[in-house]
Amino acid sequence: MAYNYAEYMPLIIIMLTTVLLFFLIHLLFYYLQRKKELLLTFKPSESSQKEIDKLIASEMRPIILEANQKIRESSERVTNSYEKEMQGLLENMRSQSTNLVREFFNQNKQIKNNIEKLNQKIEVDFSKLHQAIMNKQEKLYEIGENNLTEEIARLAQEHQQAKTFFMEEASKEIKISGDKFTKQIYPIYQKAVGNIEEKISATQEEIKKYKEERFKELDKKIYQKLGKIAKKTIGKVIDLSTHEELIANAFEKAKKEIF
Amino acid sequence: MEKVLNKLIKEIITTEELNSILLEIDKIQREVFEKQNGSLSKIAKELENHQLENYLLELEKIYPKNPEEQFSSLEKLKKNLQIISQIRIQIAYPVSKAFLKNIVSWIEKETHKKLILDIILNPKIVGGAIIEYQGKYENFSLEKEIDKIIREKQI
Numbered sequence: 001m002a003y004n005y006a007e008y009m010p011l012i013i014i015m016l017t018t019v020l021l022f023f024l025i026h027l028l029f030y031y032l033q034r035k036k037e038l039l040l041t042f043k044p045s046e047s048s049q050k051e052i053d054k055l056i057a058s059e060m061r062p063i064i065l066e067a068n069q070k071i072r073e074s075s076e077r078v079t080n081s082y083e084k085e086m087q088g089l090l091e092n093m094r095s096q097s098t099n100l101v102r103e104f105f106n107q108n109k110q111i112k113n114n115i116e117k118l119n120q121k122i123e124v125d126f127s128k129l130h131q132a133i134m135n136k137q138e139k140l141y142e143i144g145e146n147n148l149t150e151e152i153a154r155l156a157q158e159h160q161q162a163k164t165f166f167m168e169e170a171s172k173e174i175k176i177s178g179d180k181f182t183k184q185i186y187p188i189y190q191k192a193v194g195n196i197e198e199k200i201s202a203t204q205e206e207i208k209k210y211k212e213e214r215f216k217e218l219d220k221k222i223y224q225k226l227g228k229i230a231k232k233t234i235g236k237v238i239d240l241s242t243h244e245e246l247i248a249n250a251f252e253k254a255k256k257e258i259f
Numbered sequence: 260m261e262k263v264l265n266k267l268i269k270e271i272i273t274t275e276e277l278n279s280i281l282l283e284i285d286k287i288q289r290e291v292f293e294k295q296n297g298s299l300s301k302i303a304k305e306l307e308n309h310q311l312e313n314y315l316l317e318l319e320k321i322y323p324k325n326p327e328e329q330f331s332s333l334e335k336l337k338k339n340l341q342i343i344s345q346i347r348i349q350i351a352y353p354v355s356k357a358f359l360k361n362i363v364s365w366i367e368k369e370t371h372k373k374l375i376l377d378i379i380l381n382p383k384i385v386g387g388a389i390i391e392y393q394g395k396y397e398n399f400s401l402e403k404e405i406d407k408i409i410r411e412k413q414i
Contacts (some may be wrong), residue, residue: 238385238386238401240354240355242386243350243351243352243354243386244354244355244358246386246387246388246401247348247350247354247358247362247387247388248362249387249399250387250388250390250399250400251362251365251366251388251390253397253399254390254392254397254399255369257395257397258390258392258393258395258397259366259369259370259392
C-alpha cells in the first residue's frame with residue numbers, strides 16, 4: 001500500500017510553522033524577563049548580607065538601648081506626675097464631696113429644725129385659733145340659742161295670747177250670736193219641723209190607707225166583674241188559684257210557640 | 260263577688276224590681292262620694308231594697324274606703340243588670356211573688372236563659388196571659404175565649 005505524501009504536505013508545513021512560532025515567542029518572553037530582572041533588582045550576596053547585618057547591629061544597639069532608657073524614664077516620669085495629679089484630684093474630690101455631704105447634712109438638719117419649729121408654731125397657732133373659734137362659736141351659739149329660745153318663747157307666748165284672745169272673742173261672739181239665733185230661731189224651727197214632720201207622716205199614712213182601701217175596692221170590683229164575666233162565659237168563678245193556673249197554662253202553650 | 264252577683268240577678272223576677280234596684284244603685288253611687296266616703300256597710304243598712312245589701316258588703320270587703328273603685332263596680336253592676344232579657348206578659352190582676360218566681364224558674368229551665376217578667380196589668384183579658392218575647396206575640400187570655408163565645412152566641 002503506497003501513501004501519497006503530497007496530499008498532506010500543506011498540513012505538515014502549517015504544523016511545523018506553528019511549532020516554530022511557539023518557540024520563537026517563548027524565547028522572546030524569556031529574553032524580556034531576564035532583562036527586566038537585571039535592570040530592577042539588586043540582591044547582595046549572602047556573605048555581604050551577613051556583614052551588613054553585623055554592622056547594623058553593632059552601630060544600632062547603643063542607640064536602641066539609650067532610646068529604651070529614655071522612653072522608660074519618660075514614661076515613669078509621666079506616670080508619676082499623673083499619679084500625683086490624680087491623687088491630688090481624688091483628694092480634692094473627696095474633700096469636696098465630704099464638705100458637700102457635711103454641708104448637706106448641716107443644711108438638712110437646719111431645715112428639719114426649721115420645719116419642726118414651723119410645725120410647732122403652726123400647731124400652737126392652730127390650737128390657739130381653734131380655741132378662739134370654739135370660744136367664739138360657743139359664745140355665738142349661747143347668744144343665738146338664748147336669743148332664739150327667747151324669741152321662740154316670746155313668739156309662742158304672743159301666739160298663744162293672740163290665739164286665746166281670738167278664741168275667747170270668737171267664742172263670746174259665737175255664743176252671743178248663737179244664743180240670739182237659737183233663742184230666735186229654735187222655737188220657730190222646732191215648731192216648723194214638728195209641724196212638717198207631723199204633716200208628712202199624717203199625709204203618708206192617709207195616702208197609704210187610701211191606696212190600700214182603693215186597691216181593695218178595685219180588686220173587689222175587678223174580682224166581681226171578672227167573676228161575673230167568667231161565670232157568664234166559661235160557667236165558673238175565677239179565684240186566685242184559677243187565675244194563676246190559667247197563666248201557667250198560657251206559658252205552657254207559649255213553650256211551643258214562643259220559646 | 261261573682262257568686263253574690265249571680266244570687267242578686269237570680270233574685271230579680273220583674274222589671275219593676277230591676278228598675279227599683281237600678282234607681283237604688285244610682286242613689287248609692289251618689290252617696291259613695293257625698294256622704295259615706297266609701298263606707299258601703301252604712302249605706303247598705305239604710306237601703307229600702309235589701310237585695311243589694313250582700314252585694315254592697317262584698318264590694319266593701321274588696322274595695323274598702325275606695326269610692327272610685329266602688330263607683331265603677333256599681334256602674335258595671337248596672338250594665339250587667341240592664342242586659343238581662345225581658346219577657347212581657349199581660350195579666351188581668353196581680354199574682355203572688357212566689358207564683359212569679361216559679362214562672363221565672365220554669366222559663367229559665369225551658370230556655371236556659373235568665374229572663375225577667377215585664378208585667379202589665381190588664382183587667383180586660385179576664386184571665387190567662389198575653390205573652391210577648393223577641394218580637395213574638397201570643398194571646399193566651401180568656402178575653403180571646405170570651406170573644407169567641409160571644410161571637411158564636413151572636414151567630
